[in-house]
Structures are given as C-alpha cells and as structure tokens.
Amino acid sequence: MIQIDLPTLVKRLNLFSRQALEMAASECMSQQAAEITVSHVLIQMLAMPRSDLRVITRQGDIGMEELRQALTVENYTTARSADSYPAFSPMLVEWLKEGWLLASAEMQHSELRGGVLLLALLHSPLRYIPPAAARLLTGINRDRLQQDFVQWTQESAESVVPDADGKGAGTLTDASDTxxxxxxxxxxxxxxxxxxxxxxxxxxxxxxxxxxxxxxxxxxxxxxxxxxxxxxxxxxxxxxxxxxxxxxxxxxxxxxxxxxxxxxxxxxxxxxxxxxxxxxxxxxxxxxxxxxxxxxxxxxxxxxxxxxxxxxxxxxxxxxxxxxxxxxxxxxxxxxxxxxxxxxxxxxxxxxxxxxVSEPSAAEATIILRGLSAVYEQSHGVLIDDDALQAAATLSERYLSGRQLPDKAIDVLDTACARVAINLSSPPKQISALTTLSHQQEAEIRQLERELRIGLRTDTSRMTEVLVQYDETLTALDELEAAWHQQQTLVREIIALRQQLLGVAEDDAAPLPDADTVEDTQPESEQDNTGAVPADEAGSVQPEETAETVSPVQRLAQLTAELDALHNDRLLVSPHVDKKQIAAVIAEWTGVPLNRLSQNEMSVITDLPKWLGDTIKGQDLAIASLHKHLLTARADLRRPGRPLGAFLLAGPSGVGKTETVLQLAELLYGGRQYLTTINMSEFQEKHTVSRLIGSPPGYVGYGEGGVLTEAIRQKPYSVVLLYEVEKAHPDVLNLFYQAFDKGEMADGEGRLIDCKNIVFFLTSNLGYQVIVEHADDPETMQEVLYPVLADFFKPALLARMEVVPYLPLSKETLATIIAGKLARLDNVLRSRFGAEVVIEPEVTDEIIAASPARKTARGCWNRSSMATCYRRSRCCCCRKWRLTRRLPGFGCRQWTAHLRQTWKMLRTTSPSQRMKRFYEQVARFPADRMVYRGPDDGLTRHCRARRSIVNGRCGGRRRHHDPAGCDSHVTGHAVLSAGVRGAGAA
Structure with a gap:
C-alpha cells in the first residue's frame, strides 16, 4: 500500500468528489454514525446530478434507486456514538488511496474524480460495499470502462474543468493531451x-x-x-x-x-x-x-x-x-x-x-543594459542616462565579487531605478534617519524629566545637552524636509517637460500622411492659399514673442540648473537615474566610500605621487617607480595577459614598504578591505602551498578553496601583499610564475583564477645592507642589488617582478614622521581621556637617537601614558580649573610629567572635587625634585617642603592674600621631574 496521508488525498479530490465527501460527513453527524464509509460517499454521488457515478450506472442499466437502497442497508447497521465526531473508516481511506494510484499512475489524471473511484471499487467491490450493492455493479465491465473512459463520462459534469470562479472553462479529455x-x-x-x-x-x-x-x-x-x-x-x-x-x-x-x-x-x-x-x-x-x-x-x-x-x-x-x-x-x-x-x-x-556561455565583458554588459533600459524605464517610470548604464557595468564588475555579469549589473540598475522612483513620492533615507533620531531624543528627554521630577537625578547637565541636540535635530530635519519638497517640485516639472519633448519627438518621427489625405483634411480657406504666406502676414499670425515667452527646452535648462545648484548641497531627489545613484547603490552594498566610486581612476593614478607623498616620506624614488609602472599598466600599454603589477619592495625595516601597500589599496580600490595580506613566514614548508590554492582531490579540505585563490575570486580587483617573502619555501614561490606572467593561476580544483586586475606586492629585507651602503647612488645600487636578490629568487621569477628599493630615512624625514605619530597620540588623548599633550622639541631628538624610532615611541607610551590616562579617565577629568588661596589648599591648573627626564608629554586637567588626589600625588615626590614655574617670569623655585603644598602654605607660612602677589605661589604649571615610576604611584 502506498504511503500517503489523508489530507493529501482529500486535496487530490476534484470538486464533485470533495463535495460528496463533505455531504457524507454531514449526513453521518446527523445520523450519529461512528464512521464515514464508502457507502455514505457513494450515496451522495448518486444524489448529485450529472456525476460520473450517475452517468456510468445509467449506461450500465443499473437502477439507481435499487443501488441506493442496497448501500443504505449497511449505514443503518453501523454503530453510533452520541458524543464523538465520525471518523473516516479504514476501508474508505484505502479506497481513496487505490483511486489516487489508479488516477495518477495509470490514467495520468491530476485530480481524483468519481469515475476513477468507481474503477477502483470495481476491482474488488466486496471489500468496500455490501454484497447486494456489489452484485448490482457487476453489470459494468471494468476493463471496457477503463478503456473507453472518456466516452463513458463525456456527459458527466465532472469532465468540465472548473475555472477560478467555479464555472466550466473547458472539457477534460484524455490526460495525455494536457x-x-x-x-x-x-x-x-x-x-x-x-x-x-x-x-x-x-x-x-x-x-x-x-x-x-x-x-x-x-x-x-x-x-x-x-x-x-x-x-x-x-x-x-x-x-x-x-x-x-x-x-x-x-x-x-x-x-x-x-x-x-x-x-x-x-x-x-x-x-x-x-x-x-x-x-x-x-x-x-x-x-x-x-x-x-x-x-x-x-x-x-x-x-x-x-x-x-x-x-x-x-x-x-x-x-x-x-x-x-x-x-x-x-x-x-x-x-x-x-x-x-x-x-x-x-x-x-x-x-x-x-x-x-562565458561572462560578458563590461563593454558587452553595457550593450545589454542599453537594450533593457527601455523595459526598466517603463516599469519604474524613470529615465536612465547612458552614464548610469556604463557605471552599472564597470562598477559592478569591479566591486561586486562572487557574482557574474550581466546579472549583477542588472540588479544594480534595477535597485537604482527603484530608489529614484521611491524618492519621488516618499521621504528619502536622510529624513527617515533624522526622524528616528528625534524620536529617540524625545524618549530620553521624557526619561530625564521623570528622574528629575522624582529626585533620582540632580545633575541637569545631561538634560541641557540632550535638549540642545534635540533642537539641532529638529532644525536639521526642517531644513532637510524643505529641501526635499523644493527638489521634488523641480523634479516633477522636469519630468513633465521631458515627457512633453519626448512626445513631440515621437510625433515628428511618425510617418507622414499621403498628399491626398492632407488635401482632404485641410480647411477650404487653407486650400485656396497655394502660395507661401507673405512675411508681413506671417508676422501678424505668429504670437508675439516677449521676455516671458520661454520654450520648453529653455525652461528645462533653467530647471535643470536650479536643481543642480540644490544638488551641490545635498542630493535628495533626482529626475533620472545617473551614475551617482549607481555609485550610491554599490557603496551601500560593498561599504566602499562613495567618493572613491565617483573618482576617475586615471586621475587618481596620475596624481599618485602627490597622494602617496603626503603619507610616505623620504621615498620619492620608490613612489616614482611605482607611479610609472602603474600608469603604464592602467593605460593598457602593458603586455596583454599580465597583471596590473608585480612589485618587489626591498629595503630595511620601518622605511614604509607595508605602509605604501596600505595606501595604494586605499587610493586604487577604495579601502583596506580590498587588501589581502599573506604572511609568507607561515609557508616555510613545501606542503603548505595547498593552503594558498586549496587541497587537491582526495585530500582533507578539498572543495574549500585556498587563502590566496579564494581571496582573488571574491575580490578580482584588489591588492595582494606577500609579506616577508624571503621567509617562504622556494617551491611555494613557484606558484606565482604564471600569475605574474599570464595573469592566471589554477586552484586545487583545477579552476583558472583570473589575476589580470590584481596588483601584487612582495616585501623583503633582502639586500638592505647594499641599499644602505649605496643610498646616495641609485644607479649603482640597482646593479649591486640584483645579484643579492638572485641568490634567493630564481632568475625567471625575478624577471617577472619590478624591483623597487626603499632607501633608509634621513633625520629630517624621521623628525617629520615622529611629529605625525605624536600628533596622533595627542588626538587619542584628547578624544578618549580629555587630556592635553605638550611636546617639547627635545622629545623628537631623543626618539631619533634611539633605534628604532617606532619601538622607542611605543615603549615610552606604554610605560607611562596608559597608567596616567587610565587614572585620569577614572577621575572623569573634563575641564580646567584654577586654584586660589581662598580655596582649601593649593593645586595647579595644569601639570606636565617628564618621561625619564626626556619626554615632556602628558598635560592633563583636574576638576576641583579631585584636588586632594592631586595633592596626594604631589606629596609622594621628594621635595628637592619638585620644581615650580611661575606664570610670569618663568623663574624656578624649589619648594622647602612637601607639606607647604599639601597644607596650602606658601614659604612655610599660612597666609590668605591675592595669589598674584606671591611670586612663589603656584599659579602656573608644575613640572614633576620625579619620573614615570613616581607618577604612577598615586
């Protein structure tokens, strides 16, 4: 027996059979019958006019009333229950299963009808119905009925396929025809x-x-x-x-x-x-x-x-x-x-x-989009310019990895069209974001008011701050809504004018009518005028042109200029889909900054020395070499098939090799997420090459892909950095022969990975002694450096790379770099701890004297600043304060900690409620090592005792007078010369 559940069987019944089953269930409930049997269903089918059972029994010369009575005998003999609902009898379920098997497998019917159920019944009638009823049905030849089923049931109403409204839509003939x-x-x-x-x-x-x-x-x-x-x-x-x-x-x-x-x-x-x-x-x-x-x-x-x-x-x-x-x-x-x-x-x-079927190129995808643009214009009710089509193809090819053209370009274009159409009728995302922010601020204001009212909060500073932010949000929201309505009005007028001009152009392009038709449709007064209209009469007929009369083209140009002026401030509504909307969709999907997508790549590469020179100091020769080769590659003057670049950056540590790669990933591709860094020190064994390209068939990890190949497949436009390449096994480097020469490599699954749009960078410290010795003579350095590199790299691989030496940094360059790093530390202290930093000129000299500079700066910072900043952030210092003699005790407005007597850097402030903590810190220093600098003359006086500061005494005597009158009074800033260890003890 087939395994199929009862609900599925009921769904397979046609309309007539389902109605018969429902009426049989209703009849059983009224009769309080325990089960719904086959006889109940057959009786209801006989009662339905033009049903299969009624039509077939009529053709078999079987009395319907006699058959009904024979079926009714069993119904009155079944047990009854007054409390429970009737259930389907096992024989009824088996009958439905047999009927569905016959209908679907042998007769190719999609529904179970009454005639098919009768065929299943005739196979063994004594199993389902009483013997009297079975004897009556023996007059029907089952084989003949199955063979000529269509002819036997052609008068039945079940042969008509009902439509959605329940009306007959056509005749159900042989299933093979449908x-x-x-x-x-x-x-x-x-x-x-x-x-x-x-x-x-x-x-x-x-x-x-x-x-x-x-x-x-x-x-x-x-x-x-x-x-x-x-x-x-x-x-x-x-x-x-x-x-x-x-x-x-x-x-x-x-x-x-x-x-x-x-x-x-x-x-x-x-x-x-x-x-x-x-x-x-x-x-x-x-x-x-x-x-x-x-x-x-x-x-x-x-x-x-x-x-x-x-x-x-x-x-x-x-x-x-x-x-x-x-x-x-x-x-x-x-x-x-x-x-x-x-x-x-x-x-x-x-x-x-x-x-x-291969993936089309960006140019072919643009042609495909041009063919589809009319369809999307009609669907969304917007216009699409050709720049948007080109941008959809090129930007999606570059930034949407893991998908293929033209599918991803079509999705980008469709999304941009939908956004432009939505902004015409609903507020843009900027307005929705400000509205949500205002609701959040309103909720916080209500909570703060509640706490202030019941005394849970006494400080009103947060309330004042939130109220100011709320007013600013409402002001920005009002300005944004006004700008949106203004742009919306202009855009709708522009769209109306464009549709008018397009309609006129279509009318002009329509075929001209016949001359006879023109003559028939002309008025009699015009038919009489066979010649041209005189100039004086024509002037009287034409409307008088005034300054207020503006053609649609001129009006469209005026509205477009006004809209462009508004778009310079903010772009909320656009009359058509252009490359800005395409770039916005790509930026939202990928996270690439929008300004990077809008820039011209050739202009970025042309200005590459300027962009890199702002960050990479002292490497003008290396930057010029990179610029020359990248410009050649982007202009398609390279040999076909090669990647955009394969550069070996050689030089001592800490001179900017890795930083150059990071900056190029930012400039060329819009972010460091398009940089794949592989530490080659992890590939010192020969077998580790499978980690780069994936495991071969039969090995663990097959099908998962490799680190390098999957990164290139997911980001075909990106930068690959092979860090410290000299530490890798030589056989691992053999993998890059084809990548650097043909622009492709095969992964563990045999797929060819396209590397033509990848920029490869290899960093190495090989030959740094030669670079340091011949830094003043670049030409000689190149000749001497090549044999050193050839000792490690094979000549065939070395010939496929461009060697870019990085020179050691001069003292002036180091000073500039250190100043930039200390400025970043200053920003960190200001933003995180509310602190101020004072850097004296001697700090830079001391750092340069140490080697390497980065390590010295990092060590000083870790040993001193972290502990102090943690203490200051814990004290919640956020503003400057002034201590006078009339206050209980003395303190200082600002203080500077010397780091090992060489780096005067940390300058913080302290609130008045934390003065005692500062006094305790000062008291821990030896008195002979404390120095006070006056605010006016800069003189330095030694304090006689620490107690004079802690007790608020000046010169050992307790006095209350104007602090400006005492030249030894602490109104300037104190320089604590006790060092880092003493400062961290407080």
Missing amino acids: LLARYAKNMTEDARNGRLDPVLCRDHEIDLMIDILCRRRKNNPVVVGEAGVGKSALIEGLALRIVAGQVPDKLKNTDIMTLDLGALQAGASVKGEFEKRFKGLMAEVISSPVPVILFIDEAHTLIGAGNQQGGLDISNLLKPALARGELKTIAATTWSEYKKYFEKDAALSRRFQLVK
Whole structure:
C-alpha cells in the first residue's frame, strides 16, 4: 500500500468528489454514525446530478434507486456514538488511496474524480460495499470502462474543468493531451506576446545552438555557464528568433516548452508515478503535430530524479530518445553541476553537445543594459542616462565579487531605478534617519524629566545637552524636509517637460500622411492659399514673442540648473537615474566610500605621487617607480595577459614598504578591505602551498578553496601583499610564475583564477645592507642589488617582478614622521581621556637617537601614558580649573610629567572635587625634585617642603592674600621631574 496521508488525498479530490465527501460527513453527524464509509460517499454521488457515478450506472442499466437502497442497508447497521465526531473508516481511506494510484499512475489524471473511484471499487467491490450493492455493479465491465473512459463520462459534469470562479472553462479529455500544458510553459508564446526581454551580445551562442538543433541525431545542446551569465536568456533569444522568422526552415513554427520539473515531481510519491508522467510527456512531445523543443533548466536535477524506492532514474528514459534524435532537448546547468553529474555519466554527456556561455565583458554588459533600459524605464517610470548604464557595468564588475555579469549589473540598475522612483513620492533615507533620531531624543528627554521630577537625578547637565541636540535635530530635519519638497517640485516639472519633448519627438518621427489625405483634411480657406504666406502676414499670425515667452527646452535648462545648484548641497531627489545613484547603490552594498566610486581612476593614478607623498616620506624614488609602472599598466600599454603589477619592495625595516601597500589599496580600490595580506613566514614548508590554492582531490579540505585563490575570486580587483617573502619555501614561490606572467593561476580544483586586475606586492629585507651602503647612488645600487636578490629568487621569477628599493630615512624625514605619530597620540588623548599633550622639541631628538624610532615611541607610551590616562579617565577629568588661596589648599591648573627626564608629554586637567588626589600625588615626590614655574617670569623655585603644598602654605607660612602677589605661589604649571615610576604611584 502506498504511503500517503489523508489530507493529501482529500486535496487530490476534484470538486464533485470533495463535495460528496463533505455531504457524507454531514449526513453521518446527523445520523450519529461512528464512521464515514464508502457507502455514505457513494450515496451522495448518486444524489448529485450529472456525476460520473450517475452517468456510468445509467449506461450500465443499473437502477439507481435499487443501488441506493442496497448501500443504505449497511449505514443503518453501523454503530453510533452520541458524543464523538465520525471518523473516516479504514476501508474508505484505502479506497481513496487505490483511486489516487489508479488516477495518477495509470490514467495520468491530476485530480481524483468519481469515475476513477468507481474503477477502483470495481476491482474488488466486496471489500468496500455490501454484497447486494456489489452484485448490482457487476453489470459494468471494468476493463471496457477503463478503456473507453472518456466516452463513458463525456456527459458527466465532472469532465468540465472548473475555472477560478467555479464555472466550466473547458472539457477534460484524455490526460495525455494536457501534459504539456500542465507541466511545461510555452516560451515561444511568451515571445509572441512581447513578454520576453531582448537578448543582445549572444549571437554566436544562439547560432551554435541552431547548428546543433538542425542535426539529424544528437541534436541536443547543453548550455553551461556560471550562475548569472544569461543561460536562460540564451533560450529566450532563440525563441525571439523563431518568432521573428530568423531561423532555418527546419526550426520555423517550432515551440520551445520550458519543463517545470517541480510541478512534474509534485505529488508523485507513488512508486512509478513520476516516471509515468515523464514518459507520457516525452510521448506527447515526440508525437506533437507542432515541432516542440523541450527546455530543461537546472538539468542536473534530472540525474537521480524519480529513483525513490527503487524507481527508474528518468535520465535513463531520456537517453534512447536523445540518441535517436526524436526528442529535441536543450539543457542548462552550471559548470560545477555539469562536472559533478554529466561528466560522470558518459552515456548521457555524449548525447549532448556543449555550448559554453562565458561572462560578458563590461563593454558587452553595457550593450545589454542599453537594450533593457527601455523595459526598466517603463516599469519604474524613470529615465536612465547612458552614464548610469556604463557605471552599472564597470562598477559592478569591479566591486561586486562572487557574482557574474550581466546579472549583477542588472540588479544594480534595477535597485537604482527603484530608489529614484521611491524618492519621488516618499521621504528619502536622510529624513527617515533624522526622524528616528528625534524620536529617540524625545524618549530620553521624557526619561530625564521623570528622574528629575522624582529626585533620582540632580545633575541637569545631561538634560541641557540632550535638549540642545534635540533642537539641532529638529532644525536639521526642517531644513532637510524643505529641501526635499523644493527638489521634488523641480523634479516633477522636469519630468513633465521631458515627457512633453519626448512626445513631440515621437510625433515628428511618425510617418507622414499621403498628399491626398492632407488635401482632404485641410480647411477650404487653407486650400485656396497655394502660395507661401507673405512675411508681413506671417508676422501678424505668429504670437508675439516677449521676455516671458520661454520654450520648453529653455525652461528645462533653467530647471535643470536650479536643481543642480540644490544638488551641490545635498542630493535628495533626482529626475533620472545617473551614475551617482549607481555609485550610491554599490557603496551601500560593498561599504566602499562613495567618493572613491565617483573618482576617475586615471586621475587618481596620475596624481599618485602627490597622494602617496603626503603619507610616505623620504621615498620619492620608490613612489616614482611605482607611479610609472602603474600608469603604464592602467593605460593598457602593458603586455596583454599580465597583471596590473608585480612589485618587489626591498629595503630595511620601518622605511614604509607595508605602509605604501596600505595606501595604494586605499587610493586604487577604495579601502583596506580590498587588501589581502599573506604572511609568507607561515609557508616555510613545501606542503603548505595547498593552503594558498586549496587541497587537491582526495585530500582533507578539498572543495574549500585556498587563502590566496579564494581571496582573488571574491575580490578580482584588489591588492595582494606577500609579506616577508624571503621567509617562504622556494617551491611555494613557484606558484606565482604564471600569475605574474599570464595573469592566471589554477586552484586545487583545477579552476583558472583570473589575476589580470590584481596588483601584487612582495616585501623583503633582502639586500638592505647594499641599499644602505649605496643610498646616495641609485644607479649603482640597482646593479649591486640584483645579484643579492638572485641568490634567493630564481632568475625567471625575478624577471617577472619590478624591483623597487626603499632607501633608509634621513633625520629630517624621521623628525617629520615622529611629529605625525605624536600628533596622533595627542588626538587619542584628547578624544578618549580629555587630556592635553605638550611636546617639547627635545622629545623628537631623543626618539631619533634611539633605534628604532617606532619601538622607542611605543615603549615610552606604554610605560607611562596608559597608567596616567587610565587614572585620569577614572577621575572623569573634563575641564580646567584654577586654584586660589581662598580655596582649601593649593593645586595647579595644569601639570606636565617628564618621561625619564626626556619626554615632556602628558598635560592633563583636574576638576576641583579631585584636588586632594592631586595633592596626594604631589606629596609622594621628594621635595628637592619638585620644581615650580611661575606664570610670569618663568623663574624656578624649589619648594622647602612637601607639606607647604599639601597644607596650602606658601614659604612655610599660612597666609590668605591675592595669589598674584606671591611670586612663589603656584599659579602656573608644575613640572614633576620625579619620573614615570613616581607618577604612577598615586
């Protein structure tokens, strides 16, 4: 017995059978019957006029009243229950299962009707109904009924297929006549009705498919390509050609039917049912009077389909028909699925002819977008300029990795069109963000007011701050809404003028009417005027031109200028889709800054020395060499096939090699997320090459990809940094021969990885002694450096790279770099701890004297500043204060800590409520090491005792007078010379 649940069986019943089952259940409830039996359902079917059972029993000369009485005998003998609902009897469920098996597997019906249920009943009537009723039904020949089922039931109302409104829409004839309509869709009919988009840049692939389809045998193309390259669009292009008559006579008037494999498999849980459907579908395609080409998308799903519970794989059903050429089939699948399923089945793959569909270039994708622009303009009600189409193709190719053209470019264009259309009617995202912020601030204000009212909060500073922020938010929101409404008005007027001009242009392009028609439609007064109108009369007829009269073109130019002026401040609404909207979509999807997407790449590379010179100091020769080679590569003057660059940056540590790569990733590609850094010290063994390209078949990790190859596949426009390349095993470097020369490399799965848009950088300390010795003579340095590098790198690999030496830094350059780093430390202290930093000139000299400079600066910072800043942040110091004698004790407005007597850097402030902590800190220093600098004369006086500061005494005596009158009074800033260890003790 088949395994199918009861709800599924009920759903398979047609309208008449379901109504009979419902009425039988209602009758059982009224009779308080325990079960719903087969007899209950048959009685209700007999009561329905023009049902299958009623029509068949009439043709079998069976008395319906006698049959009804024979079925009723069993109903009155069943047990009854007054409290429970009636249940389906086991025999009723088995009867429905037998009927569905017969309908789906043998008769190819999609629904279970009363006549089929009668056929299942006649197979063994004594199992389901009383003997008296079974004897009456013996007058019906079961085999004859099944063979001539259509003729027996042609008068039945169940032979009419009901539509959505419940009305008859057509006659249900033999199921084999409706298999194509049920499980396939006519793509050629969609092409005739204009429901298919135009297909461009695929003429070669379509011609190849036509050649294969016109063969006598094995005329079955299989379209293979990555997801999103346009495999289905290729079939649509063939359908458009068939409709246009641009195919050979052998393919004219041919229908392309797209197989719905999901519908074909739906409900086919019975063994052999799916194969039965597909075999009937194949027979219908072969015997169709109209030539049919069957298109199977995702054809790899056919492999193994239908073989549940020992069933037959339907791919084996296809092979004989495909080999004989009886069934023309077009299959489509991806490369991975083709290798996984088709190539492993040699008998199946040889019956298909491969049609490769590669990803189109950015230029071809732009052509495709031009063909689709009219469709998207009509769908969204916006205009699209050509710059937007080019930007969608180029930017998506560069920044949207993991997807293919033209699919990703179409998605970007569609999203940009939707945004422009949405902003015409609804507020933009900027207004929504400010509105949300204002709601959040309102909630915080209400909470603070509540706490102040009940005494939980006494400090009103936060309340004042939030109120100020709330007012600023409301002001910005009002300004933004006003700008939006202003731009919206201008945009709508611009769109109306453009539509008017486009309508006029279409009218002008319309075919001219015949001369006879023109003469017939002219008024009599105009027909009399055969000559030209005189100039004086023409002037009287034409409207008088004034300063207020403006043509639509002039008015459009004025409105466009006004809108451009408003867009300089903020872009909220646009009258059309341009490259700014495309760049905004790409920026939101990828996180690349919008200004980077809007820049011209050639202009960035042209100004590369200026951009790099602001960050990389003292390496003018290296920057000039990089600029020369990158400019040559971007101008397409390089040898075809090579990557954008392969540079070996050689030089001592700490001179800017890695920083150069980081800055180039920012400048060329818009962010450090487009930099792939690989530490080559992790690849000191030969076998570690599998980590870069992926494990080969049969090894652990196969199919997961490698670190390098997956990074390039995901980011084909990026920078790859091989850090400390001299530490890698020499055999690992052999991997880059083809990458640096041909612009491609193979991963562990055999796929070719395109590296033509990658910039490779290799950093190394090899030969730094030579670079230091010959820093003053670059030409000699290049000649002496090459033999040193050739001792490690093989000549073939070294010839594929551009060696860029980095010179040691001069003292002046180091001073500039240190000043920049200390300025960044100053910003960190100000932003995180509210502190101020005073840096004296001697600090830079002391750092330069140490080696290396970066290590000295980092060490001083770690040993001193962190502890002090942690203490200051814990004390919540946020403002300066002044201490006078009238306050309890003395302190200082500012203080500076010497770091090992060489680096005077930390200058903080302290609130008045924390004065005692400062006094305690000062008291821990020896008195002879404390120095006070007056605010006026800068004189330095030594304090006699620490107690004089702690107790608020000046010169050992307690006095209360004007602090300005005492030259030893602490009104300046104290320089604590006790060192770091003493400062951290407080």
